[in-house]
Amino acid sequence: MSTDTTNSPTEGFRINALNGAAASSRRTLSAPLAAEINAALQASPRGEVQVRALDLSVPLLERNDILAERNRGYFLGRGLLALNLVSSPGAGKTTLLERTLDEFGLEHRCAVLVGDLETDNDGRRLSRPHAAVAQITTGTVCHLDAGMIARAAEEIDLAGTRVLFIENVGNLVCPASFDLGEQLRVVLLSTTEGEDKPLKYPPIFKSAHLVLLTKIDVADTLGFDRRVAVENIRRIAPQAQIIELSTRSGEGLALWYDYLRSHLAPPR
Ligand SMILES: Nc1nc2c(ncn2[C@@H]2O[C@H](COP(=O)(O)OP(=O)(O)OP(=O)(O)O)[C@@H](O)[C@H]2O)c(=O)[nH]1
Numbered sequence: 001m002s003t004d005t006t007n008s009p010t011e012g013f014r015i016n017a018l019n020g021a022a023a024s025s026r027r028t029l030s031a032p033l034a035a036e037i038n039a040a041l042q043a044s045p046r047g048e049v050q051v052r053a054l055d056l057s058v059p060l061l062e063r064n065d066i067l068a069e070r071n072r073g074y075f076l077g078r079g080l081l082a083l084n085l086v087s088s089p090g091a092g093k094t095t096l097l098e099r100t101l102d103e104f105g106l107e108h109r110c111a112v113l114v115g116d117l118e119t120d121n122d123g124r125r126l127s128r129p130h131a132a133v134a135q136i137t138t139g140t141v142c143h144l145d146a147g148m149i150a151r152a153a154e155e156i157d158l159a160g161t162r163v164l165f166i167e168n169v170g171n172l173v174c175p176a177s178f179d180l181g182e183q184l185r186v187v188l189l190s191t192t193e194g195e196d197k198p199l200k201y202p203p204i205f206k207s208a209h210l211v212l213l214t215k216i217d218v219a220d221t222l223g224f225d226r227r228v229a230v231e232n233i234r235r236i237a238p239q240a241q242i243i244e245l246s247t248r249s250g251e252g253l254a255l256w257y258d259y260l261r262s263h264l265a266p267p268r
């Protein structure tokens, strides 16, 4: 690539505003990238720089973080508690949300944004007259990002809503890197997965505010050691609160609802 030295590489580049809703802002390049380009330009007598490889993860994640902060401000401004539910596929996110909408959701208005690669199965399962739901299909993308959340949140009526649940794509790896603008990150670990998952997939657990140990009703049948699982979670995520529950038997659900109540924002 040929670069004109009269154009300072640190001057900035444009980031498209969220949904084109606001004027686009200028952002400077991140310091390591700008320094690298400057050094390459200075080393080149004719101001020509060869770019062989560009690590796109830096600006992409930076862009996501900007959008996530905007989402967070939007949610806080509306008095909404936003939770990002993350787990491996099938840990019980939708089942928990179905029952939460049917019980807690009658006390406080809730809404759900649910992400999957394909199908609107979960969106249909969660559909209730008293709760707005939007399904996000990501195609090949293995996680939700802040832009998807901003667009989906615009699709639903959030009037009077106190809690926004975001069910992420079932995946214990990719969602860890993508802040959605939530206030609380909830990681589900089910008894069917084994006690060792916090040790094997630490990033997602390290970022959790709450870990739900789910399907506790089948723990004994599976030979799942609850004490070891809790120890492993505490080792990786000492900051996280832990609730053991079963959506099927109802065990622990009162603690989950109390947790939600204790984090509600004052109504606007
Ligand atoms: N025994 C038992 N099974 C449960 C419980 N919660 C969910 N399941 C079962 O686990 C399976 C997967 O549940 P889902 O709620 O669809 O899981 P999910 O995390 O939403 O799955 P993805 O959206 O595909 O990632 C279903 O067959 C549920 O019936 C529970 O508390 N106990």
Ligand SMILES: [Mg+2]
Pocket (backbone or CB within 6 Å): 093, 094, 095, 122, 167
């Ligand atoms: Mg689901």
